Every structure is written in C-alpha cells, then in structure tokens.
Amino acid sequence: MSGAAKLQQESGSFRVIARGKLNDDRIQGALDLSVSRLRGLRLDAWEQLDDLEALRERAHELRMRVVNDLEGYLAQFTQALEARGGHVHRAATPEEASAIIVRLCQERKATLVAKSKSMATEEIGLNAALEAAGITPVETDLGEYILQLDGTHPVHIIAPAIEKTKEQIAAMFTAIEGREVPAELEALTASARRQLRQVFLDADVGITGCNMAVAETGTITLVTNEGNGRLVSSLPRTHIAVMGLERLVPTLDDLSVILRLLARSATGQRLTSSTTLITGPRRAGELDGPEELHVVVIDNGRTNLLRGRYKEMLACIRCGACLNVCPIFRKTGGAAYGPVYSGPMGAVLVPLYVGLGNAPDLPHASSLCGACTEACPVKIPLHELLLDLRRDMVDEGSAPRWERWAFTAWSFAWSTPLGYRLSTRLARLGQPLGAAAGPGKVWGAGRALPQLARRRYRDRPRG
Numbered sequence: 318m319s320g321a322a323k324l325q326q327e328s329g330s331f332r333v334i335a336r337g338k339l340n341d342d343r344i345q346g347a348l349d350l351s352v353s354r355l356r357g358l359r360l361d362a363w364e365q366l367d368d369l370e371a372l373r374e375r376a377h378e379l380r381m382r383v384v385n386d387l388e389g390y391l392a393q394f395t396q397a398l399e400a401r402g403g404h405v406h407r408a409a410t411p412e413e414a415s416a417i418i419v420r421l422c423q424e425r426k427a428t429l430v431a432k433s434k435s436m437a438t439e440e441i442g443l444n445a446a447l448e449a450a451g452i453t454p455v456e457t458d459l460g461e462y463i464l465q466l467d468g469t470h471p472v473h474i475i476a477p478a479i480e481k482t483k484e485q486i487a488a489m490f491t492a493i494e495g496r497e498v499p500a501e502l503e504a505l506t507a508s509a510r511r512q513l514r515q516v517f518l519d520a521d522v523g524i525t526g527c528n529m530a531v532a533e534t535g536t537i538t539l540v541t542n543e544g545n546g547r548l549v550s551s552l553p554r555t556h557i558a559v560m561g562l563e564r565l566v567p568t569l570d571d572l573s574v575i576l577r578l579l580a581r582s583a584t585g586q587r588l589t590s591s592t593t594l595i596t597g598p599r600r601a602g603e604l605d606g607p608e609e610l611h612v613v614v615i616d617n618g619r620t621n622l623l624r625g626r627y628k629e630m631l632a633c634i635r636c637g638a639c640l641n642v643c644p645i646f647r648k649t650g651g652a653a654y655g656p657v658y659s660g661p662m663g664a665v666l667v668p669l670y671v672g673l674g675n676a677p678d679l680p681h682a683s684s685l686c687g688a689c690t691e692a693c694p695v696k697i698p699l700h701e702l703l704l705d706l707r708r709d710m711v712d713e714g715s716a717p718r719w720e721r722w723a724f725t726a727w728s729f730a731w732s733t734p735l736g737y738r739l740s741t742r743l744a745r746l747g748q749p750l751g752a753a754a755g756p757g758k759v760w761g762a763g764r765a766l767p768q769l770a771r772r773r774y775r776d777r778p779r780g
C-alpha cells in the first residue's frame with residue numbers, strides 16, 4: 318500500500334485506536350513520563366529567552382513571507398543549490414517523489430540505503446517503495462530504527478518511539494544480537510551502534526530529511542541529536558534529501574531565528590547536538606562529503622493550502638511542542654492520528670492532506686483549550702484552524718447525519734422564545750433517556766453528568 322493510501326486509511330481510525338491506548342496502562346505511563354518531560358524542558362528553555370515574544374513574532378513573519386511567495390523562494394533556492402553542484406527535483410505527489418528516489422537509487426545500482434529521521438519520507442511511504450524495488454532501507458535514528466524493527470510507525474514527530482519502554486527495546490535487541498542486552502540506556506545505544514555501524518559504511522545512498530533550507534545560499538539544514546544525520550549525509554557517495562516545499566527561510570540570518578526556537582521548543586536545548594548545514598556536494602579538495610547531492614521537494618497538497626485560510630499551517634517548523642501540551646495527545650498518543658503527523662498539528666494537517674471525509678474525527682480530537690496555539694513558536698492559531706475545519710465539515714456535509722440533525726433542531730428550537738421554553742423543559746425530562754442511548758451514552762461513558770435543575774434560572778423568583 319502506498320504511503321498516501323496508508324495515511325488515508327489509518328487516519329480514519331482515531332476513535333478505535335485511541336480507545337485501545339486509553340485502556341493500556343503501560344502506554345499511559347510511558348506517555349505521561351516522556352511528554353511531561355519534553356513539555357517541562359521547553360518551558361524552562363523558553364523562560365531563558367528574554368526576547369521570546371519578539372522572536373516568535375519574527376519567526377511567524379519570516380515563515381509567512383516564504384509561504385506567501387513560495388515559488389519565488391523555491392526558484393532562488395534551486396538556483397543557489399544548482400550553482401553549487403546540487404540537483405533539485407520537484408514532485409507533486411508521494412508516488413512521484415518515491416519514484417524519483419527509487420530511480421536515483423537504481424541508476425546508482427544501490428541495494429542498501431541508510432536513512433536518517435525524516436517525516437517527509439514517512440509521508441511519501443518511501444520505505445515501502447524502496448523495498449518494492451529490491452532496495453533495503455535502514456533507519457539509523459534510534460527511535461526510527463526501533464520502529465522499523467517493530468514494523469510500526471512514528472507516534473511523535475520528535476520522539477518517534479515515545480510509547481516503547483526500555484524493556485521492550487532490550488528484548489528486540491537481544492533477539493537480533495543473540496545475546497543479552499540489558500534494559501539500560503547506555504547498553505541499548507551501544508547495541509544499536511553495533512547493529513548500525515556497518516550500514517553507514519556499506520550504504521550506497523544516504524537519505525535524510527531537511528529541517529530547513531535557505532533560499533539565498535541553497536543550504537539544507539539537518540537538526541539531530543544522534544549524529545547519524547551527519548554520517549548518512551557524508552559517508553555514502555550519494556546524498557538524497559527530502560523536504561516539503563514550504564521548508565524554506567529566506568536567509569541564513571533568518572535560519573538562526575528558527576534554530577533558536579526549534580531546538581528549545583522541541584527538546585528544551587539551546588541547540589541540538591548536531592546542527593549540520595550542507596551547501597552542495599563535496600567540492601574539489603574537500604576530504605569528505607558525498608559526490609552527489611539531490612534534493613527532492615514534495616508538494617503533496619501543500620500548494621492547495623496556499624489559497625485558503627489554512628496556509629498558516631505551512632509555517633510549521635515541526636517542533637512537536639503542540640503535541641506535548643495537548644490534553645488529547647497526552648492521553649491517546651500519536652498512533653490514533655495516523656501514520657505520520659499527530660497531535661494538534663496532525664489534527665489540522667492530516668484532514669487537509671487526505672480530505673475531511675477520510676479523517677472526520679481529527680478536527681474533533683481537541684478540547685479547543687488553546688494550549689497548542691500558546692506553545693507554537695511560530696504562532697500558528699491551531700485551535701482556530703481546528704474550529705474552521707469543523708465548520709468546513711458541516712458546510713461540506715461530512716459531519717455525521719445525527720449531528721447535523723441535532724444542531725438543526727437545536728438552532729430551530731432556540732430561535733423563538735416558545736421553542737426555547739419548550740426545549741429546556743423537555744431537556745430535563747429527556748435527560749435520563751439521552752444519557753442512556755445513542756451519542757449521549759457514548760459521550761456520557763466515564764463522565765458524571767450533572768442533573769439539570771428542576772427549576773430553570775429564568776423561573777426562579779429574583780429580587
């Protein structure tokens with residue numbers, strides 16, 4: 318199944334998957350621990366910035382400047398990178414992007430590909446496409462590697478294996494190595510290194526994502542904490558970077574604004590352990606780096622967002638901060654949202670990519686508390702966009718029929734004083750019935766519904 322089809326299919330199962338996660342104490346414990354930690358680290362890091370609000374404003378402004386002239390900045394980026402020996406490929410769909418990458422690998426007779434973490438490659442379902450062409454992709458980010466062994470997909474854009482415990486990972490590594498690997502962080506990373514070292518050395522092609530690209534210089538940036546991004550982008554003879562077409566900043570100076578916010582918002586660090594800026598392939602006289610650099614720029618519905626009010630979503634820098642503060646994500650985890658993007662940013666993006674009718678639960682996967690908007694370093698009004706999506710569902714007629722009837726009846730009843738009086742009386746009489754059947758029963762499960770007052774406020778004597 319292609320990545321796009323998988324995204325579409327799995328994004329429609331929010332309720333079913335979320336229910337399973339809510340009933341799993343182990344996952345609840347793992348989520349609580351990791352997400353609270355990331356949230357705390359971000360808050361501490363933000364507190365240390367005395368110009369935080371000015372920085373967020375500037376980040377919003379510069380990202381929207383790019384979004385409002387995407388083609389112009391893309392042309393500038395392409396020209397700058399090609400002048401330094403790189404190649405830029407444009408792909409409208411996930412299938413097209415995968416086909417370009419498979420072709421590049423086949424032309425170089427590649428059989429083994431080393432990958433570093435990239436949500437863009439998840440989005441296009443690249444691993445499945447490579448495997449179908451007889452090419453073995455190996456994830457080298459620790460979290461992604463664990464998920465590849467497990468046959469599952471990332472549940473958090475920053476910490477992809479957030480739901481896995483040390484014990485589960487130790488059991489996997491023990492099975493691979495044929496010797497006991499203790500469930501301790503150092504032992505696990507040492508084991509992963511042993512398993513992956515040869516992959517870095519043998520890979521014919523290295524595939525990475527691109528956190529941000531700089532239009533003025535043709536530079537791509539990799540922001541990682543494990544150093545695997547550097548190995549993947551420098552040891553194999555060919556480096557392919559995959560990026561969404563909106564991942565641009567105008568200048569290196571602008572990049573520094575995003576980098577100050579990105580690491581702090583994602584992991585609470587001032588800078589990640591490795592921040593790699595790559596401008597073209599290896600040049601004459603240089604000792605390392607790939608002989609070729611290809612950047613595959615994917616659209617996958619992004620340009621459709623440019624015309625409407627959802628274009629602000631294209632300012633996202635994929636920091637994950639909105640996930641860590643979201644009360645829904647903190648309980649359901651990321652798998653419920655589908656195989657790539659989760660939390661509030663996923664709840665907005667996925668329906669826009671796959672169509673509202675294919676992910677009808679996601680705009681409702683929010684309490685609309687606004688914590689996501691407050692946490693977003695580039696000031697995307699996430700909770701307002703979620704409300705807009707709900708409105709679109711009604712306009713499109715993709716809201717459930719019972720919901721449309723219920724709101725039509727409610728609106729009709731409360732448009733006249735008589736209707737209002739009658740409905741509020743009936744509500745009290747019908748409350749036990751409403752809570753025992755249909756959607757009321759589902760909503761009321763696990764909630765203590767307050768009994769409606771016997772006497773309405775308007776009927777009470779005042780004075």
Ligand code: SF4
Nearest residue numbers: 633634636637639693
């Ligand atoms: S929407 Fe904002 S907070 Fe969420 S991942 Fe994107 S940039 Fe970060």
